[in-house]
Amino acid sequence: MNAIIRYLTNFFSPSNPSDNQQPAGSIIADKNFKNALIRSGIIDINDKTISVERVEKVTQLNVADQDIRSLNGIEAFVNLQELDCSKNQLTTLNVNTLTALTTLACNTNKLSRLDLSSNALLEKLNCDENELTTLEVSSLAALKELRCGSNALQTLDVYNNTELVVLHCYENQLQTIEISNNAAITILWCDENQLQTLDTNNNPALIELECFHNQLTSLDLSKNTALEIINCSENQLHSLDISKNISLENLNCRDNLLSSLDTTLNKKLDSLYCDSNELIALDVSKNTALQLLTCTNNKLQTIFVSTLSQPKEEWVKDESTAYDVLK
Incomplete structure (x- = not known):
């Protein structure tokens, strides 16, 4: 305890040898950070320093959306388990002393680097919408949720994050993403990158896949039988086999090069967006749960349905395309 007090006093207190009455504690330079701590009851309005004893008892801290430019002083919160400092103006963040941290939300800031080498217990990380060019998470073996979208990651x-359940890495500059050792993943958002291939064969738990706006020419989903949502639009797919995805509810495959699409085994399909392809025929007669359909800008002459009452008002097709009952 004495060592911590000496560290905080020397690091955060102004140098004034003659002032023997200066209380031990951490001075917060950022006024918005200080005001957030006051509102949280960690310090009082007249306090000039943070009480070390009170800080040590804090395990959760939410200072999101407070226009904070510096979190200097956060190093003192050594027992912090959950920190939300999202939606601020942070350019740096030092969490090296926060070794108990399990949840960190630092998204929507201006961070260009993030050192997590001391945070081995981290389970949830959200660093979306920053300016990160690199992100090292190989030491975070307990990590279950990683959200690092809207950065500049190449x-x-x-590979070492075998507990991952959620991975959001959309809107980066990734040319590849290796997830063969992440069998527990249920949600993968890797859209708006530069992916030319995507191998999900070792991800049998996958429920939601967002891989749109990449450069994919093929996509094998035969091992992903739990999939409920697929968005593979805006790629270069010539074919798409969803016969093994019998739990599928929402499929968006618009803006590809598909000449055929077989949905006959997808009985739970609720929404289908397949416009801007090269489809010459479409049979949705088995998709009796289908509520939304858009299939414009294809080469369709006929959409086969179970009955002429099956099409919903929300279905959208070209005027030249007709509905017909499959004989």
Whole structure:
């Protein structure tokens, strides 16, 4: 305890040898950070320093959306388990002393680097919408949720993160993403990158896949039988086999090069967006749960349905395309 007090006093207190009455504690330079701590009851309005004893008892801290530019002083919160400092103006963040941290939300800031080498207990990380060019998470073996979308990442290594359930890495500059060692993943958002291939064969738990706006020419989903949502639009797919995805409810495959699409085994399909392809025929007669359909800008002459009452008002097709009952 004495060592911590000496560290905080020396690091955060102004140098004034003659002032022997200066209380031990951490001075917060950012006024918005200080005001957030006051509102949280951690310090009082007249306090000039943070009480070390009170800080040590804090395990959760939410200072999101407070226009904070510096979190200097956060190093003192050594027992912090959950920190939300999202939607601020942070350019740096030092969490090296927060070794108990399990949840960190620092999204929507201006961070260009993030050192997590001391945060081995981290389970949830949200660093979306920053300016990160690299992100090292290989030491975070307990990580279950990683959200690092809307950055400038060119590579991302999650091989050691075998507990991952949620991975959001959309809107980066990734050319590849290796997830063969992440069998527990249920949600994968890797859209708006530069992916030319995507291998999900070792991800049998996958429920939601967002891989749109990439450069994919093929996509094998035969091992992903739990999939409920697929968005593979805006790629270069010539074919798409969803016969093994019998739990599928929402499919968006618009803006590809598909000449055929078989949905006969997808009895739970609720929404289908397949416009701007090269489809010459479409049979949705088995998709009796279908509520939304858009299939414009294809080469369709006929959409086969179970009855002429099956089409919903929300279905959208070209005027030249007709509905017909499959004989």
